[in-house]
Amino acid sequence: MTYDVHAHCIPTDLIDLLRSDGSQFGIEVVEDDRGVSVLLAGGGRLGPLRGILGDVDARLRAMDASGVDVQLISSWVDLTAYALDPGPGAAYSRRFNRILTDETARRPGRFLALGTVPLQDPRAAAEELRFAVEDLGMVGVEIATTVDGTALDQADLEPFWETAAALRCLVLIHPCDPLPGADLGRNFLDNMVGRPAESTVAIGHLIFGGILERHPDLVVCVVHGGGFVPFQLGRMQRGFDAVPHMSAQNISTPPTELARRLYYDTVLHDSRALAFLVNLVGADRVVMGTDYPFEMGDPDPVATVRSIPDLSDEDRHLILEGNVERILGNLTTDHRAI
Template sequence: METTEFRDLHAHYLAPSTIDRIRAGEFAPAVTLSDEDGRARFTFPTGATRTMLPAMADLDARLRHLDQCGIDIQVLSTWIDMFGYDLPEELAVSYHKSINEGLAEAVSSHPDRFRFFASVPLPWGDAAATVLEDAMTRLGAVGSMIGTNVHGRYLDDERLAPFWRASERLHAPVELHPVNVAGADRLRGDELSNFLGNPFDTTIAASSLIFGGVLDRHPGLRFVLVHGGGYLPYAVGRLSHGRAARGVAPELLRRPEDYLDRFFYDTVVYSPAVLSALASIVGVERLVLGTDYPFDMEPPAVRSMVADTLGEPALARIARTARGVSCRHDETEAGG
């Protein structure tokens, strides 16, 4: 009888070894570290990060939290403040390899509890493809996580084509995480850039993949959208109608609403009513669990909200989907 295994596909981690390499000046002067009241802050060419939560680099605390949540395996991704998309290409390659090596160290220390999504040097598609292949083949990554835009440019930017080809060839899912969100100048107060801007930027990113033809050109690409896919599931009717009414993107092979099955959607939506609506629109089989650990935006009772809202059979189906999206090659060969 198959045992249900629960995986968290939305979590952030920065390895102590990577922090030490930055502290030692390996990527200076482009990337430096300062300590502020016992917390690390990193500076990149275009500015400084937030101060890092200590839990970001604490595997013991992370494991205790996973046990409390009933999560068997967590797929680690870097902290979005560390994307480093403003670094020069050559330095960016070595920097992202360092990020990935740190993620791989965490997996090696607890192979029964962790997997990881690689970080890659954008906006250079060729360099990103090289780093992705290194992470997948040498380090055991199960996919990648990238930002929803690169310096404000959409994800249908032609420079990213080599990365899409590599992701497709390697069967590597791509998780999109909001960064540098649109409309930030009007979302300055009350954390609205997070509360509203994050899901909106995911919506823009997914729409650019649809309207820009990326999904048509790369039929094997798989994407994970955090925060329940933002507003995409609720906007596709308008996108489809508007495309037909105004003659936009006539070369698309399908209506925008028909591309919903090209994405997976995490359950970080907070509301049972929204989760129920999401499941009814995209299908339970497209959902995966997410926590957003170690941030305070983690939904409470991740598993129980899904079970109470959608039922235990749906929770089990979500667990199978997450395993399929984030399995390693050896798991695939074993039947995963």
Template sequence: MPPSLPDFSVQSSDGKSEEWINLRLRDQSKLEKDNKIASSSQNVDMFVGDKFFRTVEPNCFDPIVRMEEMDATGVNIQVISTVPILFSYDKPIKPATLLARHLNDHIASVCHEYPKRFVGLATVPLQDVEASVAELKRVKIDLELKGVEIGTEINGQPLDSPEFDPFWSACEELDMPIFIHPLGYELERENKSRWGSYWSAWLIGMPSETALAIHAILSSGVLVRHPKLRLCFAHAGGAYVPLLGRIQHGYDCRPDLVAHSSQGVSPQSYLQSHQHNIWLDSLVHDPDLLKLICNKIGPDRIIMGSDYPFPLGEMPIPGEMLRNDKLVGEMFSQETRARMLSGNAIEFLGLHGMFQSNE
């Protein structure tokens, strides 16, 4: 994310009061005195309107700090994408498009300044598909970003909704892989008593969101209509793979409810090791679950995920489980682990020729 954000609330012209993300130094009096939003040496509080959301440290917005931490933990290259709260799918389209452009310009500037350390993913305002396709073309051609990050749903609309078909077509035509990340924070807005306790929205809700998104994509024929799509789902696909047997059984025993839009392709068919549409990241915190997922989808479709720099990620050493866990070492060869650590990401993002020496 950038170290500061413009005030996009002034862009809203429909008379509605919109709660936009804003960034504030921890020392608010210093903020008012110096008229600054952030500096590389201070933590920053993120607010939605006037409601506190979370605190981020300099490693979230300062590339120098990031590279220092990367060097300390043996990370050569990092794929960077925006923080999902900044997707702003619920905002008016004009300012949301301006925000997406601002975020993409910032990510591109970091990647261009440090081309051997960072690879960038774009964000798009998917509440307006036409604007999203235009921004996708811009980031591909003008900014040279290598993929796009989207949420698991867009203002309550699942990803199999027909209005997103032009976006999928554009991703195919531009050869833009898609990283899909859950939103989490929306669950507490919908039902605080259900999701607010025990960090449930993040620990249970996020994996459930991701499973629902995969279920929608694989049950709806999206990949039949758009066979060139490359989709990577965060957090190892959430709850989907452990539920695959149940989902396939439902497909078989109640096709009237599950298979009516699948165009004859079952959920299990999409998760074969030879398929080229579905990828998962490795962030499970559990060697046994990683083995199960690899048994279902194949280790060649697993990309190392870290969720850096947030606490639910693999911190403080991204890739530690793949590199050094004893059980993982017994389950997978060094070559296979190397592919999961870097080679599979190179293939997913189409980076052949850029970082081959780092495989």
């Protein structure tokens, strides 16, 4: 059974809810000739939303055509809605998680759900994470690389990380906010360069901020192959070794070891880069992803894994299914195998 850990979904029931009652969350749905967009209080305009994000039949056809048996579906990351005030943000996360759970139940055996949590209120996020996993049967959560511009190693996020480690659920980290001052608004650089750069910075904070060392039971996957980290991991290690008074204030474990505590998806679009990633961190830390349904995703992920040079059958099995099954099996609460 093959698993896609990186696939986005905006259920039509969510859009219907926001259209009729979004004001309770500080969210407004706008429809014009460009399609459906969402306005977040304090967070600007998101969209237009693609109808295919909520088209379950089209999703299943794409999965069948590419050999994907099960998708771990998560929100379009922009709709994590960290810009909302804490109260409405928590209410929105609760409704989203219930709706996404219902969506997975409509096609038994094909989907598992990754929820969203209101990280703008870390204690509420911890409570929602526990509810999503223990009560709704979700297998984890998707979070952005920053919380409305704030790094993931900030001290006030500790309740969330503690809860995620205790549950041993999957935390999928996805880029969302463009890096400030990088002038990436031209030539699609915000996506091609900015997205992996965001993931690189986030991993840097997780490693050098001490999150991964303090919480060894965390199960964290960073999309897009971990950004630029695999190619620059040696530089991180050099900084740890050569300039410890600046780099190693929060950690005693080498960055090369901490990087192997993460999982990385396969959305790299180059079999040589993917082979490098596998050789660097090990096949036991790589999982298949697609970034469905976006153009920058991988439409044929199983073929991508099979194209990795010199990959053994055992390692191929790990990437396609074994690693995800191990993650699911290590959850401290039963997940709903829908």
